[in-house]
Amino acid sequence: MRTARVTEATPDASFLYERLADELGELVTRGVLRGGDRLPSVRRLSEERGVSVATVLAAYVLLEGRGVAEARPKSGHYVRARSAADPPVPSVARRAASPARVSTAAGADDLIRAMIDGRGLVPLGCAYVASELLPLRKLNGLLAAVAREGAMLGGGYDELRGTLQLRRQLARRAVAWGTFLEEDDFVTTLGASEAMHLSLRAVTKPGDIIAVESPAYFGLLRLIEGHGLRAIEIPSDPRTGLDLDALDDALRTAPVRAVLASPNFSNPIGACMPDENKERLVKMLTRREIPLVEDDVYGDLAFDGTRPRPAKAFDTAGIVLLCGSISKTLAPGYRVGWVAPGKFRDAVEKLKFAHSVASPTPTQMAVAEFLAEGGYDRHVRKLRRVLAAQSQIYREAIARHFPEGTRVSRPQGGFVVWVEMRGARNAVDLQLRALDRGIAIAPGPIFSARQRFADCIRISTGHPWTPRIERAIATLGELAR
Amino acid sequence: MRTARVTEATPDASFLYERLADELGELVTRGVLRGGDRLPSVRRLSEERGVSVATVLAAYVLLEGRGVAEARPKSGHYVRARSAADPPVPSVARRAASPARVSTAAGADDLIRAMIDGRGLVPLGCAYVASELLPLRKLNGLLAAVAREGAMLGGGYDELRGTLQLRRQLARRAVAWGTFLEEDDFVTTLGASEAMHLSLRAVTKPGDIIAVESPAYFGLLRLIEGHGLRAIEIPSDPRTGLDLDALDDALRTAPVRAVLASPNFSNPIGACMPDENKERLVKMLTRREIPLVEDDVYGDLAFDGTRPRPAKAFDTAGIVLLCGSISKTLAPGYRVGWVAPGKFRDAVEKLKFAHSVASPTPTQMAVAEFLAEGGYDRHVRKLRRVLAAQSQIYREAIARHFPEGTRVSRPQGGFVVWVEMRGARNAVDLQLRALDRGIAIAPGPIFSARQRFADCIRISTGHPWTPRIERAIATLGELAR
Numbered sequence: 001m002r003t004a005r006v007t008e009a010t011p012d013a014s015f016l017y018e019r020l021a022d023e024l025g026e027l028v029t030r031g032v033l034r035g036g037d038r039l040p041s042v043r044r045l046s047e048e049r050g051v052s053v054a055t056v057l058a059a060y061v062l063l064e065g066r067g068v069a070e071a072r073p074k075s076g077h078y079v080r081a082r083s084a085a086d087p088p089v090p091s092v093a094r095r096a097a098s099p100a101r102v103s104t105a106a107g108a109d110d111l112i113r114a115m116i117d118g119r120g121l122v123p124l125g126c127a128y129v130a131s132e133l134l135p136l137r138k139l140n141g142l143l144a145a146v147a148r149e150g151a152m153l154g155g156g157y158d159e160l161r162g163t164l165q166l167r168r169q170l171a172r173r174a175v176a177w178g179t180f181l182e183e184d185d186f187v188t189t190l191g192a193s194e195a196m197h198l199s200l201r202a203v204t205k206p207g208d209i210i211a212v213e214s215p216a217y218f219g220l221l222r223l224i225e226g227h228g229l230r231a232i233e234i235p236s237d238p239r240t241g242l243d244l245d246a247l248d249d250a251l252r253t254a255p256v257r258a259v260l261a262s263p264n265f266s267n268p269i270g271a272c273m274p275d276e277n278k279e280r281l282v283k284m285l286t287r288r289e290i291p292l293v294e295d296d297v298y299g300d301l302a303f304d305g306t307r308p309r310p311a312k313a314f315d316t317a318g319i320v321l322l323c324g325s326i327s328k329t330l331a332p333g334y335r336v337g338w339v340a341p342g343k344f345r346d347a348v349e350k351l352k353f354a355h356s357v358a359s360p361t362p363t364q365m366a367v368a369e370f371l372a373e374g375g376y377d378r379h380v381r382k383l384r385r386v387l388a389a390q391s392q393i394y395r396e397a398i399a400r401h402f403p404e405g406t407r408v409s410r411p412q413g414g415f416v417v418w419v420e421m422r423g424a425r426n427a428v429d430l431q432l433r434a435l436d437r438g439i440a441i442a443p444g445p446i447f448s449a450r451q452r453f454a455d456c457i458r459i460s461t462g463h464p465w466t467p468r469i470e471r472a473i474a475t476l477g478e479l480a481r
Numbered sequence: 482m483r484t485a486r487v488t489e490a491t492p493d494a495s496f497l498y499e500r501l502a503d504e505l506g507e508l509v510t511r512g513v514l515r516g517g518d519r520l521p522s523v524r525r526l527s528e529e530r531g532v533s534v535a536t537v538l539a540a541y542v543l544l545e546g547r548g549v550a551e552a553r554p555k556s557g558h559y560v561r562a563r564s565a566a567d568p569p570v571p572s573v574a575r576r577a578a579s580p581a582r583v584s585t586a587a588g589a590d591d592l593i594r595a596m597i598d599g600r601g602l603v604p605l606g607c608a609y610v611a612s613e614l615l616p617l618r619k620l621n622g623l624l625a626a627v628a629r630e631g632a633m634l635g636g637g638y639d640e641l642r643g644t645l646q647l648r649r650q651l652a653r654r655a656v657a658w659g660t661f662l663e664e665d666d667f668v669t670t671l672g673a674s675e676a677m678h679l680s681l682r683a684v685t686k687p688g689d690i691i692a693v694e695s696p697a698y699f700g701l702l703r704l705i706e707g708h709g710l711r712a713i714e715i716p717s718d719p720r721t722g723l724d725l726d727a728l729d730d731a732l733r734t735a736p737v738r739a740v741l742a743s744p745n746f747s748n749p750i751g752a753c754m755p756d757e758n759k760e761r762l763v764k765m766l767t768r769r770e771i772p773l774v775e776d777d778v779y780g781d782l783a784f785d786g787t788r789p790r791p792a793k794a795f796d797t798a799g800i801v802l803l804c805g806s807i808s809k810t811l812a813p814g815y816r817v818g819w820v821a822p823g824k825f826r827d828a829v830e831k832l833k834f835a836h837s838v839a840s841p842t843p844t845q846m847a848v849a850e851f852l853a854e855g856g857y858d859r860h861v862r863k864l865r866r867v868l869a870a871q872s873q874i875y876r877e878a879i880a881r882h883f884p885e886g887t888r889v890s891r892p893q894g895g896f897v898v899w900v901e902m903r904g905a906r907n908a909v910d911l912q913l914r915a916l917d918r919g920i921a922i923a924p925g926p927i928f929s930a931r932q933r934f935a936d937c938i939r940i941s942t943g944h945p946w947t948p949r950i951e952r953a954i955a956t957l958g959e960l961a962r
Contacts, residue, residue, distance in 0.1 A: 109831050113641060131636025140635065143843060144628035147621040154621065154812035155612025160594060190671060190837035197836045206687050206709070222835040228687070331635035333842040350590055354703040355678045355836070356671035360844045361814040362624060 016051060017058035022382060024059065025068050025389045026305075028079055035081035039069060042077075067393035067465055080396075087399035087408040089238045090269070090420040090456070099209045099230040099254055100449050112218065112446065122472040125440030127267060127416050128332050129462040133386060135370075135379050139331055142373070143366035154361055160353050162188025162338070163364035169371035170338055177299065178309035179322070181340050187348050188338045188359050192297045195323035195339035197223055198355070200258070202347040203291040203321070204229055208257040211250055213242050215418070215447035215456070217267040217295070220260055224449070231449040232256065238409050238418075241271035244280055251288060258291045264308045265298035268418045268447055268458040270411020272308055282314040291344065292320045297328050297337075298414040300380050303388035308413075318342030326367055328414070329380055334363045387415050387461070394461040397470060401477030415462035421480050424455040431457070433479050439472045497532060498539035505540065506549050507786075507866050509560055516562035520550060523558075548874035548946055568880035568889040570719045571750070571901040571937070580690045580711040580735055581930050593699065593927065603953040604944050606921030608748060608897050609813045611944040614867060616851075616860050620812055623854070624847035635842055641834050643669025643819070644845035650852035651819055658780065659790035660803070662821050668829050669819045669840050673778045676804035676820035678704055679836070681739070683828040684772040684802070685710055689738040692731055694723050696899070696928035696937070698748040698776070701741055705930070712930040713737065719890050719899075722752035725761055732769060739772045745789045746779035749899045749928055749939040751892020753789055763795040772825065773801045778809050778818075779895040781861050784869035789894075799823030807848055809895070810861055815844045868896050868942070875942040878951060882958030896943035902961050905936040912938070914960050920953045 027033045039045075042060065046053045060077050063069035070080045123130075147153060161167065167183040174181040189195040196219075204210060206228030212220065214233035224231050232250045235243045242261050250256060263273035263281070273281070285292050296310045312322040321344055325337030336359070341348040352358070370376060395408045395417055405422030424430070427443035434441050442460075444453030457476075463469060508514045520526075523541065527534045541558050544550035551561045604611075628634060642648065648664040655662040670676040677700075685691060687709030693701065695714035705712050713731050716724045723742050731737060744754035744762070754762070766773050777791045793803035802825055806818030817840075822829040833839070851857060876889045876898055886903030905911070908924035915922050923941075925934030938957075944950060 109827075112834070126638070128637055131633045134636050136634065136636050137632055140628040140631060140843075144625040147625035147628060147847075150621060152612045152617055154814035155615050155617050156609055157607070157808075157813045190840070193835075194837040201707070219835065219838070222831075226682070226832060226835045327638075332638045333635035333839075335837065335839065335841040346590075350703075351707060353593070354674075354700065354707045356675040356816065357700070358814075358816065359671070360816040360841055362621075362844055363841045366628075 017055045017062060020049070020051070020055065020059040021062040022385050024063060026385050028068055028389070033079050035079050037079045038075075039077040039079065067396070068389055086410075087395060087406060089410050090407040090418060099232045112222075121435070121438055121440040122469060123440060123463050124459045124469070124472060124476075125442050127328075127414075127458075127460050127462065129328065129383070129387070129415060130464055132464070133383060133462075134329075134331060135375065136331060138375060139334070139366060139370050142369040143362060146365045146369060147362055150362075150365070153365070158358040158361045158364070160349050160358055161186065162359055163361055163368060165368035165372075166336070166364045167338075169368050173371060174340070176307060177296075178313040179340075185340045185345070186338050187341060187345065187352055188336065188364055189323075189325075189352065190335045190356065190359055191327050191332075191337040192295060192323045192325035193219060193223075193337070194352075194356075195321075195325070195337045196220060196260075196293060196295060198348045198351045199291075199293040199321040199323060199339055199341060199344070200224070200227055200229070200260070201351050202341065202344045203258045203293065209254050211247060211256050211259045212449070213261055213266055214449075215268055215444070215453055216260070216449075217262065218442070218446040220295070221447070221449055224260075233449055233452075236266060236269060236271060238269050238271055239412075240277060241266055241273035242277075242281065244277055244284070247281070248284060251284070251290070256290060258293055259285060260293045260295070261311070262295040262298070263311050264296055265301060265411060265413035267295075267298065267414065268416050268442070269409045270414050270416065270418070272302070272412045273311075275309060278309065278311040279314045282311050282320060286315075286317045286319055289319070291342075294320055294322050296322055296324045299324065300329050301384050301387060301415070302413040303384060303391070304412070305381070305384065312340065312342075315342060318344075321348070329383065330367065330370065330376075334367060335359075336363055336367045384413070386464075387413075390463075390465060391415065391417065391461045393465045394459060394473070397465075397473045398459070398477070401474045403477070403481050406480070415460060417459050417461055418456060419459055420456050422455070424480055427454050427457050430476075430479055434476060437472075437475050437479070439475060441476065498536045498543060501530070501532070501536065501540040502543040503863060503866055505544060506870050509549055509870075514560050516560050518560045519556075520558040520560065548877070549870050567891075568876060568887060570891050571888040571899060580713045582706070582711050593703075602916070602919055602921040603950060604921060605940045605950070605953060605957075606923050608809075608895075608939075608941050609943055610809065610864070610868070610896060613945070614864060614943075615810075615812060616856065617812060619856060620815070620847060620851050623850040624843060627846045627850060628843055631843075631846070634846070639839040639842045639845070641830050641839055642667065643840055644842055644849060646849035646853075647817070647845045648819075650849050654852065655821070657788060658777075659794040660821075666821045666826070667819050668822060668826065668833055669817070669845055670804075670806075670833065671816045671837065671840055672808050672813075672818040673776060673804045673806035674700060674704075674818070675833075675837075676802075676806070676818050677701060677741075677774060677776060679829045679832045680772075680774045680802040680804060680820055680822060680825070681705070681708055681710070681741070682832050683822065683825045684739045684774065690735050692728060692737050692740045693930070694742055694747055695930075696749055696925070696934055697741070697930075698743065699923070699927040701776070702928070702930055705741075714930055714933075717747060717750060717752060719750050719752055720893075721758060722747055722754035723758075723762065725758055725765070728762070729765060732765070732771070737771060739774055740766060741774045741776070742792070743776040743779070744792050745777055746782060746892060746894035748776075748779065748895065749897050749923070750890045751895050751897065751899070753783070753893045754792075756790060759790065759792040760795045763792050763801060767796075767798045767800055770800070772823075775801055775803050777803055777805045780805065781810050782865050782868060782896070783894040784865060784872070785893070786862070786865065793821065793823075796823060799825075802829070810864065811848065811851065811857075815848060816840075817844055817848045865894070867945075868894075871944075871946060872896065872898065872942045874946045875940065875954070878946075878954045879940070879958070882955045884958070884962050887961070896941060898940050898942055899937060900940055901937050903936070905961055908935050908938050911957075911960055915957060918953075918956050918960070920956060922957065
């Protein structure tokens with residue numbers, strides 16, 4: 001086992017035992033340690049690392065809490081066996097033959113509202129990371145400093161493209177995404193939602209047909225509905241994402257005006273499109289001059305630690321509108337997002353002005369400071385290790401508690417899992433009964449333009465594992481029977 | 482003269498001489514003191530008020546700087562004569578006979594961009610108040626406090642309707658507007674722009690006809706264009722606003738789906754619709770079940786100190802969508818606005834979610850604190866006195882420097898004036914030539930769906946009068962010849 005990680009100077013405030021637990025957890029995530037492997041004895045690890053016995057013990061307890069390790073009486077600590085518990089993944093999602101208007105199930109909006117505004121509920125519905133996993137104290141501290149020091153902050157409207165300091169930081173980060181973008185290639189937005197909204201408005205008009213993944217994030221479907229567009233649902237493979245052959249077929253048979261996709265850790269299934277697929281996708285669309293609206297909000301949260309490139313990295317003609325935000329990694333409530341709209345920049349900028357003039361300056365400034373200060377990479381490194389472990393724990397719990405034959409997606413990043421329950425036929429009903437029991441989930445049909453996936457639910461894995469969540473998963477399993 | 486004002490305990494930080502100048506300025510604004518009236522001698526006022534001679538002198542110098550008073554050698558201080566310099570107001574705006582798609586003049590967006598992003602230019606283009614007149618230090622201080630104290634601030638999305646604390650404050654303030662609204666009657670937005678955007682989306686679909694004032698704020702026309710609507714332009718009287726007989730005619734002849742109006746200090750002409758007109762307007766629309774999207778961003782800035790009621794105050798059927806913001810009174814860059822959408826609340830809330838999920842929490846919290854702390858009324862009282870004086874100074878300067886026959890609106894609130902230049906036929910050309918000379922203005926045609934008003938420009942009066950601005954007005958006068 002490498003020792004470099006623990007002994008290196010780490011400027012962040014996490015405790016030694018947490019770092020040790022993170023490191024061991026990562027070895028499990030990466031498959032170096034597997035289910036059933038014995039962990040080093042407390043004494044041996046203490047000597048090897050030059051840390052106290054108490055520190056090692058605390059790390060092991062933490063790993064137990066996270067469901068990664070288990071203590072066996074008189075034998076020591078072991079990596080929890082997974083193979084038996086690891087559930088099968090859903091089959092390739094089903095295919096839509098023809099374009100359809102997005103139809104909202106009666107009451108679906110109430111369901112979304114319950115899911116999002118559901119304070120006090122067990123938070124398995126809305127896709128956000130638990131506050132305690134986010135660097136809110138630091139970010140809020142930077143906001144306080146920005147507000148204290150910028151005497152005239154907020155006087156006058158911001159630049160139409162957004163705060164320059166933030167766009168500079170985004171241009172700097174874009175290099176890590178494998179793209180080359182300059183500060184003027186960005187327009188900042190109110191989260192990625194507004195970025196997608198403006199992008200769709202810029203490249204389509206009501207009645208147009210667009211291609212979307214199936215299942216797709218319900219927020220995107222609501223946008224499509226709101227814009228009066230029709231959607232062709234393209235099946236999405238749980239591992240490699242959008243089925244490009246199916247997309248190719250669709251492009252041949254219908255006048256598709258834009259494609260909407262999340263190549264990196266698509267919500268809800270968590271697929272990651274291989275680079276060669278991204279390249280093929282962009283080439284296919286460039287040839288036909290069809291814009292790609294790319295949702296990359298989960299890109300920084302790869303479980304294996306390698307930040308995948310966005311499809312934008314393969315864009316030579318400016319047809320990709322890359323949408324991102326800090327909502328999944330720093331602070332959803334700051335509503336800071338952006339779009340790099342390629343050749344549609346002027347159109348997007350014009351729409352941004354018409355819709356909301358500009359975004360708020362103070363929150364953008366604070367995020368720019370956070371990105372500039374250099375703590376972002378370290379934070380994200382830690383966050384994705386935690387999320388990888390949580391994802392696995394949730395998956396196993398679902399396998400334990402749900403009926404035989406249940407399939408669970410095996411995401412490669414992000415913090416949602418997609419659960420396919422054999423024989424179940426009414427996920428909306430399941431959601432309502434879960435709400436009655438104080439549990440929020442997202443029902444399958446809201447992820448489809450035609451209300452498919454009645455046998456599926458999406459479960460958020462963004463909250464640390466607790467007995468309360470375990471009980472909620474058990475309750476859901478009962479309700480699913 | 483009453484003495485109560487100066488001797489009372491004033492908790493704000495303005496200096497004694499500023500308060501004295503404000504008080505005298507208010508007497509001028511209210512017409513108690515008129516142009517040519519002699520002000521009390523320095524010594525006499527000093528004795529009357531029990532303040533130092535230096536304080537009175539400083540107040541008089543300040544009033545001179547504001548253009549309210551003038552010193553006459555060996556004679557004392559006088560209220561500056563106005564009647565001679567006061568320019569005539571524009572005639573009733575012209576009428577459009579039939580609905581038209583909003584057509585953007587070639588390059589109009591560049592003009593808007595130059596106007597808004599025109600840093601370094603003399604700021605007569607964009608309608609915002611100079612930063613030094615806004616309580617930014619206090620607001621930013623509250624934001625800093627909110628950020629410091631709210632450890633988990635920004636974790637999780639805000640409520641779909643917006644931060645509860647802010648909505649509570651808005652409900653409290655609504656009483657002062659003469660309306661009764663509860664916290665759940667509001668949806669917070671990214672400034673009034675997003676409020677109008679969501680409102681329009683909620684009550685129309687592409688191709689619909691809507692009625693707008695003429696001239697109308699160009700941002701609204703851009704929204705109408707972006708939504709694919711057609712506009713009927715209704716003439717607007719420079720004093721009483723929307724011509725209700727003309728509107729009634731329009732409603733009889735075309736299937737108008739919504740009316741968009743700014744009853745209080747409409748931008749660009751600054752008209753204020755009398756209460757009886759507001760009541761008639763709302764009744765007329767209620768009978769026909771036509772929603773009114775009401776822009777009330779300038780409502781708090783009445784020069785005579787009386788906050789006019791919004792049309793919403795007469796709404797018994799929930800057909801008025803009242804849009805407001807703090808952009809004109811506190812901080813444009815905070816982007817905090819709201820809509821009280823009446824019976825369209827659920828539709829607006831759903832659109833808000835689709836477009837941007839929610840608004841940022843920190844900026845909303847800071848504004849809620851500002852409204853709660855009680856400094857808002859005091860600030861606005863002061864601001865509107867200053868703006869009233871500025872408006873008059875700008876109007877007189879325009880009368881001095883522009884060609885004979887130029888008409889200038891006499892707004893009753895807000896901080897823009899509408900200038901009609903006899904014989905001029907190319908306000909866009911004037912804008913371009915002004916830009917060359919480092920001066921931003923807003924050309925008339927961007928305020929019309931059919932690019933009318935080529936002989937008009939809008940001039941912002943939101944910045945304190947300086948020699949630089951006087952020179953710019955003189956330059957504009959030259960260019961207009």
